[in-house]
Amino acid sequence: xxxxxxxxxxxxxxxxxxxxxxxxxxxxxxxxxxxxxxxxxxxxxxxxxxxxxxxxxxxxxxxxxxxxxxxxxxxxxxxxxxxxxxxxxxxxxxxxxxxxxxxxxxxxxxxxxxxxxxxxxxxxxxxxxxxxxxxxxxxxxxxxxxxxxxxxxxxxxxxxxxxxxxxxxxxxxxxxxxxxxxxxxxxxxxxxxxxxxxxxxxxxxxxxxxxxxxxxxxxxxxxxxxxxxxxxxxxxxxxxxxxxxxxxxxxxxxxxxxxxxxxxxxxxxxxxxxxxxxxxxxxxxxxxxxxxxxxxxxxxxxxxxxxxxxxxxxxxxxxxxxxxxxxxxxxxxxxxxxxxxxxxxxxxxxxxxxxxxxxxxxxxxxxxx
Amino acid sequence: xxxxxxxxxxxxxxxxxxxxxxxxxxxxxxxxxxxxxxxxxxxxxxxxxxxxxxxxxxxxxxxxxxxxxxxxxxxxxxxxxxxxxxxxxxxxxxxxxxxxxxxxxxxxxxxxxxxxxxxxxxxxxxxxxxxxxxxxxxxxxxxxxxxxxxxxxxxxxxxxxxxxxxxxxxxxxxxxxxxxxxxxxxxxxxxxxxxxxxxxxxxxxxxxxxxxxxxxxxxxxxxxxxxxxxxxxxxxxxxxxxxxxxxxxxxxxxxxxxxxxxxxxxxxxxxxxxxxxxxxxxxxxxxxxxxxxxxxxxxxxxxxxxxxxxxxxxxxxxxxxxxxxxxxxxxxxxxxxxxxxxxxxxxxxxxxxxxxxxxxxxxxxxxxxxxxxxxxxxxxxxxxxxxxxxxxxxxxxxxxxxxxxxxxxxxxx
Numbered sequence: 001x002x003x004x005x006x007x008x009x010x011x012x013x014x015x016x017x018x019x020x021x022x023x024x025x026x027x028x029x030x031x032x033x034x035x036x037x038x039x040x041x042x043x044x045x046x047x048x049x050x051x052x053x054x055x056x057x058x059x060x061x062x063x064x065x066x067x068x069x070x071x072x073x074x075x076x077x078x079x080x081x082x083x084x085x086x087x088x089x090x091x092x093x094x095x096x097x098x099x100x101x102x103x104x105x106x107x108x109x110x111x112x113x114x115x116x117x118x119x120x121x122x123x124x125x126x127x128x129x130x131x132x133x134x135x136x137x138x139x140x141x142x143x144x145x146x147x148x149x150x151x152x153x154x155x156x157x158x159x160x161x162x163x164x165x166x167x168x169x170x171x172x173x174x175x176x177x178x179x180x181x182x183x184x185x186x187x188x189x190x191x192x193x194x195x196x197x198x199x200x201x202x203x204x205x206x207x208x209x210x211x212x213x214x215x216x217x218x219x220x221x222x223x224x225x226x227x228x229x230x231x232x233x234x235x236x237x238x239x240x241x242x243x244x245x246x247x248x249x250x251x252x253x254x255x256x257x258x259x260x261x262x263x264x265x266x267x268x269x270x271x272x273x274x275x276x277x278x279x280x281x282x283x284x285x286x287x288x289x290x291x292x293x294x295x296x297x298x299x300x301x302x303x304x305x306x307x308x309x310x311x312x313x314x315x316x317x318x319x320x321x322x323x324x325x326x327x328x329x330x331x332x333x334x335x336x337x338x339x340x341x342x343x344x345x346x347x348x349x350x351x352x353x354x355x356x357x358x359x360x361x362x363x364x365x366x367x368x369x
Numbered sequence: 370x371x372x373x374x375x376x377x378x379x380x381x382x383x384x385x386x387x388x389x390x391x392x393x394x395x396x397x398x399x400x401x402x403x404x405x406x407x408x409x410x411x412x413x414x415x416x417x418x419x420x421x422x423x424x425x426x427x428x429x430x431x432x433x434x435x436x437x438x439x440x441x442x443x444x445x446x447x448x449x450x451x452x453x454x455x456x457x458x459x460x461x462x463x464x465x466x467x468x469x470x471x472x473x474x475x476x477x478x479x480x481x482x483x484x485x486x487x488x489x490x491x492x493x494x495x496x497x498x499x500x501x502x503x504x505x506x507x508x509x510x511x512x513x514x515x516x517x518x519x520x521x522x523x524x525x526x527x528x529x530x531x532x533x534x535x536x537x538x539x540x541x542x543x544x545x546x547x548x549x550x551x552x553x554x555x556x557x558x559x560x561x562x563x564x565x566x567x568x569x570x571x572x573x574x575x576x577x578x579x580x581x582x583x584x585x586x587x588x589x590x591x592x593x594x595x596x597x598x599x600x601x602x603x604x605x606x607x608x609x610x611x612x613x614x615x616x617x618x619x620x621x622x623x624x625x626x627x628x629x630x631x632x633x634x635x636x637x638x639x640x641x642x643x644x645x646x647x648x649x650x651x652x653x654x655x656x657x658x659x660x661x662x663x664x665x666x667x668x669x670x671x672x673x674x675x676x677x678x679x680x681x682x683x684x685x686x687x688x689x690x691x692x693x694x695x696x697x698x699x700x701x702x703x704x705x706x707x708x709x710x711x712x713x714x715x716x717x718x719x720x721x722x723x724x725x726x727x728x729x730x731x732x733x734x735x736x737x738x739x740x741x742x743x744x745x746x747x748x749x750x751x752x753x754x755x756x757x758x759x760x761x762x763x764x765x766x767x768x769x770x771x772x773x774x775x776x777x778x779x780x781x782x
Binding site: 026034328355 | 414417420421422423425426433436440479480483484486487489491492493496497498508513515516592595596598599603604607659693694
């Protein structure tokens with residue numbers, strides 16, 4: 001937890017700054033990291049990298065990675081960290097929900113990645129992640145965190161790899177010596193699909209924590225079938241009066257939200273769904289709004305290239321050849337999907353650099369122009 | 370046209386070359402042009418689709434080797450009191466700078482590795498180990514030169530505004546100094562590249578305001594200051610008593626890079642046989658016509674794999690101009706297909722060994738220093754491109770009377 005994070009002393013950080021500045025003058029025009037990383041990728045000063053120290057594939061449908069980061073990660077249990085992974089030579093960034101390895105002072109984290117057949121990154125990690133691989137860790141985000149002070153009674157409901165932020169919160173609570181009653185209902189397909197069995201058992205062993213396992217397609221466990229009101233009535237009849245934290249696939253979280261709305265307890269519910277809703281992209285879609293984030297201008301998508309639309313909106317983005325060869329107009333697409341007008345290829349990874357002269361928006365798009 | 374050639378010059382083979390028999394120009398029909406466009410687009414798509422882990426490993430391997438040479442070079446200069454160590458240090462540092470500028474810097478800044486989505490190799494943010502600021506280079510090179518390749522009056526790389534390298538540029542007594550200017554540019558190449566975007570000729574002529582140079586000069590100050598500080602102050606100081614040998618060594622490494630980069634780059638567009646174009650004949654170009662211009666306006670240098678790496682694969686200048694943002698180490702694999710396409714349509718595919726291309730370039734530098742009437746015409750395979758508009762290209766005899774050449778000399782007059 002945050003309270004346990006070691007903060008570097010000011011003198012140490014000043015010495016470090018001076019050292020980096022001196023290295024910078026010697027390595028100019030390249031960042032010193034571009035030299036340091038060749039000795040060890042984890043030596044970089046401007047970015048946090050981590051090495052995979054353990055890969056656990058014992059649960060069905062997910063892989064659990066233990067990482068050792070080059071510097072402490074400052075996150076609150078339940079928050080997400082972005083992780084960049086190289087797949088087929090291309091760097092992809094996704095967010096995952098980490099739990100701190102107890103006693104690692106923020107440098108050791110565990111995260112679980114669910115297998116999705118159409119997910120490039122999850123599939124890669126599921127099939128190929130190996131001890132020794134290096135990943136880059138980025139920004140911390142998310143407001144799926146416990147309130148301060150922590151309520152006396154808590155209910156957690158998770159589905160699949162939605163277990164990860166809950167385990168992070170549970171271990172945070174244990175580390176803080178929390179003694180209030182906690183009920184944790186976890187949904188998995190079968191007993192073999194339950195990820196992080198060891199962490200779950202450790203949580204269940206705590207005197208104030210009750211773990212309830214629900215299996216949607218298998219025997220064993222305490223509850224069976226998909227999430228329904230009867231489940232909570234059976235194990236947590238007081239749910240409507242209890243702060244509840246639910247995390248899982250979008251459909252799963254939606255069902256929980258519907259229930260809390262029905263009983264008028266939506267204020268008690270905090271949710272996080274880790275799978276973005278699947279949007280079927282029609283490349284011919286010329287609807288939506290184009291937002292030029294750098295200049296704060298928004299226009300209706302006319303179907304033209306982003307450069308044409310920016311110019312039509314009175315902006316003057318930097319550009320050159322207008323045919324996709326010179327890369328002068330490269331800009332960061334913050335969100336949304338664009339289509340390469342030459343190849344017809346569509347792409348929607350947030351934060352990707354695109355050439356605005358050969359890319360047209362498909363639906364809502366935000367670019368940093 | 371060249372009937373007034375002075376006969377004594379013909380006896381100087383370096384200047385006059387072989388007998389100037391002008392071959393019949395190849396005529397390229399409109400269908401052929403569009404066919405070339407389609408085939409090259411398909412070749413591009415195939416290559417883009419196959420980019421992956423190997424290309425990533427390649428560029429990182431090159432970067433690792435370059436950094437290795439750099440660290441070794443700078444390290445050896447610490448013991449530069451031993452002459453072999455000094456020589457080895459200078460050589461290693463020279464190799465490092467060549468790799469940094471050519472196979473890494475030039476290519477990364479073209480966006481050849483943007484598909485990897487690595488912030489450290491993003492074309493818009495990358496910097497290289499020369500005094501020229503990357504953003505100015507990207508403008509004059511990626512945009513101006515690669516879009517308007519060999520269009521006299523638009524592509525400022527035709528003579529760089531200081532040389533006469535094409536018969537379409539009007540002659541002026543200023544150009545008698547052509548070989549001197551070229552030699553100076555060769556020795557000070559990185560500084561020449563830095564100043565390129567200022568367009569000195571247009572400043573002199575008043576076409577461009579000195580005020581426009583202020584933002585550029587700020588960029589020069591920012592970039593060059595750090596480069597100069599690193600090579601001529603920081604590292605010499607770090608070597609203590611070896612201050613002067615280290616400083617001289619670093620200067621020598623920069624010089625090696627300058628001469629090499631100049632030589633490779635001049636062989637890209639200036640050997641004989643390379644065609645230039647006018648603004649009129651390239652108006653409203655189709656994709657196919659753009660490709661054909663890149664084909665005819667560039668020349669390759671043949672050589673070993675190591676030679677191609679050391680030249681940043683600019684030795685595959687034709688392929689580079691067709692596909693400037695494909696990873697350059699792929700050009701070798703693409704080249705046979707491009708060459709076959711040229712053969713299919715009877716187009717020249719200009720390639721030759723380094724010596725041949727360099728001799729050809731320097732011959733041009735000397736030849737075009739002289740008034741057109743003094744030297745014989747160089748036999749070139751001209752290609753006439755059939756267009757929808759009644760404009761044709763390649764006729765080197767008639768073109769230079771049609772348009773302004775936009776060089777230092779014409780503007781001084």
